[in-house]
Amino acid sequence: MKKIYLHPLPIRIWHWVNALAFIILIVTGAQVRFGNVLHLFSFETAVNIHSWTGFILVANYFIWLVYYLATRNIKIYIPPLHHPVEFAKKAIRQAKFYGLGIMVGDHNPHHSTFDNKFNPMQQVSYLMIMVLLIPLQLITGLLLWDPKLFSPVINLVGGIQVIDIVHVLLWIFFSAFIIVHFYLATLGHTTWAHIIAMFTGFEEEEEEEEGHGAHSSH
Amino acid sequence: MGARKHILMVLFFVFVNFLLYPYASNGALSDEAKVCLTCHANKGMYKTLQNKEVFSLYVDKNEFTTSAHNNIGCNGCHTGYMAAHMQKKKEIKSKKEYTGNASRICSMCHTDEQLKKIPIHSPLMKQALCVECHGSHYIKKMEEWKKDINETQYCLGCHKHDLTKTLSSGEVLALSVNESAYKASIHGKLSCSACHKEFSKTKHPIRTIKNKREYTALSTKSCSTCHTDAQLRKSPVHSSLLATAACVECHGSHTIKSIVAQKAGAPENQYCLSCHKGRLSMSFKNGESLSVFVDEPSLRNSIHGKLRCTECHADFSKSKHPVRVFASRRNYSIVTSDMCGRCHSDANTKYKNSIHHALLKSAKLMAPACTGCHGFHTVTKTGKDLGLVSCNKCHPDMKSSYEASIHNKARMKGVQNAPACSSCHNAHDVQSTKMTAKIKDACLVCHKNAEDKHKKWLYNPPLKLRTFTELHFNTVACAACHAPDAGRGIYLNLYNRKTGKPFPEEELLKLFDTDAAGLMSKIDMNKDGSIDSVEAWNLFKYLFTKGASTTLIGKMDVSTAAEAHNIADKTKAVKDCGACHNPDSPFFKDVFLVIRKADGRPTVFNAKQDLIGKDLKSVYAIVPTTKFYVLGSTNLKLWDILFIVALIGGIAVPIGHLTLRIITSPLRSLRSMKKGGKK
Numbered sequence: 012m013k014k015i016y017l018h019p020l021p022i023r024i025w026h027w028v029n030a031l032a033f034i035i036l037i038v039t040g041a042q043v044r045f046g047n048v049l050h051l052f053s054f055e056t057a058v059n060i061h062s063w064t065g066f067i068l069v070a071n072y073f074i075w076l077v078y079y080l081a082t083r084n085i086k087i088y089i090p091p092l093h094h095p096v097e098f099a100k101k102a103i104r105q106a107k108f109y110g111l112g113i114m115v116g117d118h119n120p121h122h123s124t125f126d127n128k129f130n131p132m133q134q135v136s137y138l139m140i141m142v143l144l145i146p147l148q149l150i151t152g153l154l155l156w157d158p159k160l161f162s163p164v165i166n167l168v169g170g171i172q173v174i175d176i177v178h179v180l181l182w183i184f185f186s187a188f189i190i191v192h193f194y195l196a197t198l199g200h201t202t203w204a205h206i207i208a209m210f211t212g213f214e215e216e217e218e219e220e221e222g223h224g225a226h227s228s229h
Numbered sequence: 230m231g232a233r234k235h236i237l238m239v240l241f242f243v244f245v246n247f248l249l250y251p252y253a254s255n256g257a258l259s260d261e262a263k264v265c266l267t268c269h270a271n272k273g274m275y276k277t278l279q280n281k282e283v284f285s286l287y288v289d290k291n292e293f294t295t296s297a298h299n300n301i302g303c304n305g306c307h308t309g310y311m312a313a314h315m316q317k318k319k320e321i322k323s324k325k326e327y328t329g330n331a332s333r334i335c336s337m338c339h340t341d342e343q344l345k346k347i348p349i350h351s352p353l354m355k356q357a358l359c360v361e362c363h364g365s366h367y368i369k370k371m372e373e374w375k376k377d378i379n380e381t382q383y384c385l386g387c388h389k390h391d392l393t394k395t396l397s398s399g400e401v402l403a404l405s406v407n408e409s410a411y412k413a414s415i416h417g418k419l420s421c422s423a424c425h426k427e428f429s430k431t432k433h434p435i436r437t438i439k440n441k442r443e444y445t446a447l448s449t450k451s452c453s454t455c456h457t458d459a460q461l462r463k464s465p466v467h468s469s470l471l472a473t474a475a476c477v478e479c480h481g482s483h484t485i486k487s488i489v490a491q492k493a494g495a496p497e498n499q500y501c502l503s504c505h506k507g508r509l510s511m512s513f514k515n516g517e518s519l520s521v522f523v524d525e526p527s528l529r530n531s532i533h534g535k536l537r538c539t540e541c542h543a544d545f546s547k548s549k550h551p552v553r554v555f556a557s558r559r560n561y562s563i564v565t566s567d568m569c570g571r572c573h574s575d576a577n578t579k580y581k582n583s584i585h586h587a588l589l590k591s592a593k594l595m596a597p598a599c600t601g602c603h604g605f606h607t608v609t610k611t612g613k614d615l616g617l618v619s620c621n622k623c624h625p626d627m628k629s630s631y632e633a634s635i636h637n638k639a640r641m642k643g644v645q646n647a648p649a650c651s652s653c654h655n656a657h658d659v660q661s662t663k664m665t666a667k668i669k670d671a672c673l674v675c676h677k678n679a680e681d682k683h684k685k686w687l688y689n690p691p692l693k694l695r696t697f698t699e700l701h702f703n704t705v706a707c708a709a710c711h712a713p714d715a716g717r718g719i720y721l722n723l724y725n726r727k728t729g730k731p732f733p734e735e736e737l738l739k740l741f742d743t744d745a746a747g748l749m750s751k752i753d754m755n756k757d758g759s760i761d762s763v764e765a766w767n768l769f770k771y772l773f774t775k776g777a778s779t780t781l782i783g784k785m786d787v788s789t790a791a792e793a794h795n796i797a798d799k800t801k802a803v804k805d806c807g808a809c810h811n812p813d814s815p816f817f818k819d820v821f822l823v824i825r826k827a828d829g830r831p832t833v834f835n836a837k838q839d840l841i842g843k844d845l846k847s848v849y850a851i852v853p854t855t856k857f858y859v860l861g862s863t864n865l866k867l868w869d870i871l872f873i874v875a876l877i878g879g880i881a882v883p884i885g886h887l888t889l890r891i892i893t894s895p896l897r898s899l900r901s902m903k904k905g906g907k908k
Contacts (some may be wrong), residue, residue, distance in 0.1 A: 016475045024350070038799055039314060044869070045869075047812045053807060054810050058860075059690050062690045063690055066691055067764045081462060085458055098413065114383075114896065114897070124687075156689055157696050157700070158700055159696040160697070166856075169855045169860075170854075170855030171858045172855040172857060176865070176868070179865075179868045179872075180868065180871075183872045183875045186872065187875035187879030189878075191883060193883075
């Protein structure tokens with residue numbers, strides 16, 4: 012067993028704040044929307060928590076952005092599109108692993124390192140999430156926070172209903188995503204390996220037995 | 230002692246008269262009368278009655294000598310009075326009492342049965358005393374009296390007194406004629422029967438007359454015997470008045486003056502009132518009529534009481550009275566209201582910008598002009614309380630609502646700036662208030678710091694921004710929160726997306742090639758009386774193909790205008806955000822589509838809830854309502870379903886994957902064992 016340093020402290024802080032904020036926002040968002048059937052908080056309390064947490068999430072996003080831009084490590088999110096065929100093959104191999112290989116005892120074809128943390132599927136997903144979906148959710152949330160203040164922007168995109176639709180659809184997506192994300196986090200070489208790594212920064216990894224990219228257990 | 234002295238004096242007086250009798254006696258007078266006349270022939274003899282009236286006791290000896298009663302001794306009539314001479318002075322309260330007593334004495338000879346045989350006596354006996362018509366000491370036989378007297382004098386013999394006749398309707402008709410005024414009138418030299426043709430010295434029929442109106446009509450017939458219709462119609466005013474007014478209503482009856490004398494003698498207002506104090510009316514093309522009667526005391530007490538009639542009615546004067554023709558009463562009121570603007574130009578200019586004027590322009594003729602609130606000739610100095618009377622005439626449903634409001638309670642307590650109708654709606658430039666920003670402005674006139682006060686609690690953390698408060702102020706009518714008992718509704722206003730202004734109904738009617746009455750049927754395709762999301766989408770699509778980009782912007786208001794007036798104490802205002810921001814909020818149950826006219830007046834159509842989410846069909850309304858969304862209240866049901874599906878999917882994927890992993894764990898164990906074997 013060897014330990015690989017995967018998650019620097021700023022990213023670990025960002026991740027857990029992000030995770031907590033996401034859960035709070037999803038739950039308070041549900042309370043705001045389903046006030047007739049859900050009674051966790053009053054509408055006013057739900058909005059207060061949602062708004063405060065939203066701003067925390069905005070600030071948190073900048074921790075992530077500034078860190079990766081400053082360290083130029085943002086490249087770990089960028090798929091190697093200059094080798095599209097090879098990238099597609101790797102992605103298919105990764106999908107096969109999650110769909111079949113993991114069932115029959117294959118090793119994870121992706122070997123995470125500090126500079127190559129994500130497998131191809133993660134890379135595409137996280138790029139979309141971090142560069143498109145989360146900013147979109149933060150911006151639409153901000154616009155909904157005070158529609159009058161941001162009315163020029165809101166009118167530019169067609170109206171507040173448009174903003175709401177985007178925000179709600181992303182809320183639906185993130186609600187489903189976070190469940191799947193949590194499950195996928197348990198698919199390390201042990202159930203808790205990825206999760207512990209997100210606390211400690213280090214992920215334990217089995218020693219390679221032979222060949223490239225393959226792992227063997229002892 | 231005094232009584233004895235008094236008796237002795239009278240005995241002495243009678244004794245002396247007895248001695249003088251042979252010398253004083255003359256003609257057919259009875260001896261008794263001669264004795265009485267010894268004193269009563271003296272013109273200076275009078276008695277002051279208890280009510281201070283001076284009562285002459287003089288009797289013209291010659292006249293009495295030729296009267297029908299000359300041979301009756303004085304005591305024949307004055308029974309009690311002769312005896313009174315023997316005692317103390319007879320106390321008489323008034324002439325009326327004396328006349329009444331004297332007349333009763335007549336009935337000693339002229340019995341009621343006898344008198345009632347004469348038809349005219351029968352009704353008169355109840356109201357006129359014998360002496361009032363027949364006189365007292367100079368009564369002549371009727372035949373002789375009639376022979377010697379002219380007709381007018383004959384008639385006035387009775388009619389100079391306060392005679393009346395009770396008509397079938399119960400109205401009391403005065404029959405008295407002022408002799409001097411009659412003689413000074415232009416008809417003063419006419420005999421009575423010239424007009425009252427049925428009557429003469431020899432005939433006095435008893436007529437049954439239903440009411441004064443019928444009597445007046447009869448009198449008009451009399452006039453027309455001399456003043457022919459053709460002659461009267463030469464004057465345009467007469468021509469128009471003949472249909473509605475009786476001659477006597479303008480000209481009077483027994484005091485008629487020539488028109489020249491009437492004009493010269495009377496001030497302008499009196500001249501006008503000579504006709505208009507009568508029950509005149511004018512008629513209109515549509516068959517309506519309007520009273521043009523002016524109540525003189527009310528006019529004098531009005532704020533315009535010192536004005537001349539022509540200062541308002543500038544087209545009229547003593548010398549001109551144009552005949553105008555109006556389509557209807559309302560048309561007349563509207564035209565005549567313009568005259569107010571000559572002095573009240575500011576108010577008139579404001580009025581031209583009012584909802585009332587806009588209604589009039591759009592042929593809603595019941596909308597008030599100046600006189601609708603201020604009246605015609607009874608205009609009083611007005612304050613803001615005027616509306617509590619005049620506004621309530623047309624808006625009675627607002628009355629009870631306003632009276633229960635905190636505003637009225639404050640007014641009743643004497644709070645100076647407590648609002649009445651005009652405080653919010655303006656006095657003359659009355660505005661359409663339903664779902665407009667203007668009514669909010671009206672509230673803010675008094676509640677100047679309302680936005681700042683609301684900002685203290687109506688904000689979205691972490692910042693207290695005024696814009697967030699303004700958002701609510703712009704989309705929720707003040708009454709929607711401050712009239713807690715009111716029903717609420719969502720009013721989706723049709724706006725021009727490009728200009729950001731209401732899309733005018735007039736333009737919509739042109740595009741649909743219909744009129745206001747047909748508009749609903751053009752939008753409500755399935756004719757169920759309510760506009761749904763598909764119909765809203767079709768409206769949007771149709772207008773878009775016609776080059777008009779529109780959008781529906783919703784606002785919350787109370788359900789009825791009356792409810793908007795029942796403003797409660799602020800502690801009772803709706804302050805719970807969840808009251809609105811909830812999928813089941815009752816405030817979002819009633820939905821309306823509002824299309825405004827160019828002048829701002831709304832036309833409100835019923836709409837369905839699917840226009841604001843609530844239904845899968847609501848997706849049709851997404852595009853038409855892209856600018857309307859209320860957090861937690863206008864949720865699109867499709868997204869709710871999608872959320873549930875996503876949650877189920879999000880849970881199903883890990884469970885499914887985990888299940889497969891559990892099922893396949895023997896495979897992995899086997900493979901692991903093989904690898905272990907190799908090793």
